[in-house]
Amino acid sequence: MQDEVRVAVLPAGEERLDRALARAWPDLSRSRLQKLIKDGHVRLDGSVVGDSSLRPAEGAEATLVEPAPEPAAPAAQAIPLAVVYEDEEVIVIDKPAGLVVHPGAGHGSGTLVNALLAHCGASLSGIGGVARPGIVHRLDKDTSGLLVVAKTDRAHRSLAAQFADHGRTGALERAYLAFAWGVPEPRRGTVDVPLARSPSHREKIAVTSSERGRHAITHYAVEEVFGDGAGEALASLVRCRLETGRTHQIRVHLAHLRHPVVGDALYGAGFRTKVSRLGEEAASRVAELGRQALHAALLQFEHPASGEILRFESGLPPDLAALHAALRAGLE
Known part of the structure; x- marks a missing residue:
């Protein structure tokens, strides 16, 4: 939130400053105005004033910079x-x-x-x-x-x-498991394209070539491929390692490869029709997800005090494990 700026030209009279401002801005109480004046948020004709009892001259311009409320x-x-x-x-x-x-x-x-x-x-x-x-x-x-x-x-x-x-010179390592639509080619590679807030959709991040883009690198490797029993690859399990940590980075980078994360309503909405081709059980699991099939599976860092390298791994949670099993069953 930003500070709010208010300006008022004060009428003639012998009123104290806090009373005059209360008339100009009736939504602010006198006690609130007195504190704002005391804290230096009010100016008269460009000069900061700190005395609520001051009696401003006729036609004086009062400016209030009301600070945004602290969370x-x-x-x-x-x-x-x-x-x-x-x-x-x-x-x-x-x-x-x-x-x-x-x-x-x-x-x-x-x-x-x-x-x-x-x-x-x-x-x-x-x-x-x-x-x-x-x-x-x-x-x-x-x-x-x-x-x-x-x-x-x-x-x-x-x-x-x-x-x-981002682990360039230190011990930090992060890896994610993503269920993606189709199979990225090549099956091991790097996505190195800058990202920025989408100018047309405030909730989305987009690949950009403009100067406002932020450097973003994702390394990926396909670990498993899931088909429809007839040999057509419909989805894959992809391990992604971050070299940068931008908002929605993996989701946007995989979508950029035209293999968005399964269940990603923001970046993979155009792939919803593919769900029915997965088979009844897998399609049911995708429908039950209600989220993108993305899991932070590995985290490694140097302990801040001891310097010890701590490494943690997390298996797929129940919803993604059930999806994994259903996709594998479709191969049989």
């Missing part, structure tokens, strides 16, 4: 967490699909942060700010898998540096 501190909520590892510095969570990482528009509660506040109490790094304590990286709401959270400021700084480096 409320999230409340602790007893939401079950799958804790993979925890010590005094970090906590590693296996996040289920459907869980938002931190509060934001439309998600004021019921997030991972709310759950962490209940689980960890006050022992979360404050570097991320009020709404994102300890959060170093994120997973999309409907992406499941491994995520590390900083419990100390030292851990936050170390992990942030590792994620910024």
Whole structure:
């Protein structure tokens, strides 16, 4: 949210500044205006004033820069967490699909942060700010898998540096498993195309050639191919390793290859007609997903305090495991 700027020309009279402003902006209480004046948010004819009792001259122009409201501190909520590892510095969570990482528009509660506040109490790094304590990286709401959270400021700084480096010189490694439509060719390769917010769809990220694009690299390898029993490849299991960490990166890069993630309504809507060709069981599993078939399966990083290399792997969650089994059955 941005600061709001208000301007009013004050009428003649002997009123105090706070009273005159209350008449100009009746939606603001005098007590609120007095605090805004005291905090230096009000100017008269361009000069900051700090005295509510000041009596402005006739025709003086008052300008108020009302600061955007600060986000409320999230409340602790007893939401079950799958804790993979925890010590005094970090906590590693296996996040289920459907869980938002931190509060934001439309998600004021019921997030991972709310759950962490209940689980960890006050022992979360404050570097991320009020709404994102300890959060170093994120997973999309409907992406499941491994995520590390900083419990100390030292851990936050170390992990942030590792994620910024993306494993180029350090130990950080992240890999995802994605069920994709069709089979990418070649079956092992690298997608190196910049990404930016779509100018036509505010929720989407798009491949771009403009200067506003951010560098994005995804390495992929096809691990398994699923057919229809007649030899036609309909879907594949693809392992993706991130060299950068942009919003929706894997989803956009696979869609760019024309092999979007199964179940991805945002980037793979044009592939919905292919569901019926998977066979009854697999089609049923896709319909039940209600999300993109994407899972953060591997997370490796250097421990912020000990320097030990910590490596965690997460198997497919039940919904994706059921899809996997159904796709394999279609080969028999």
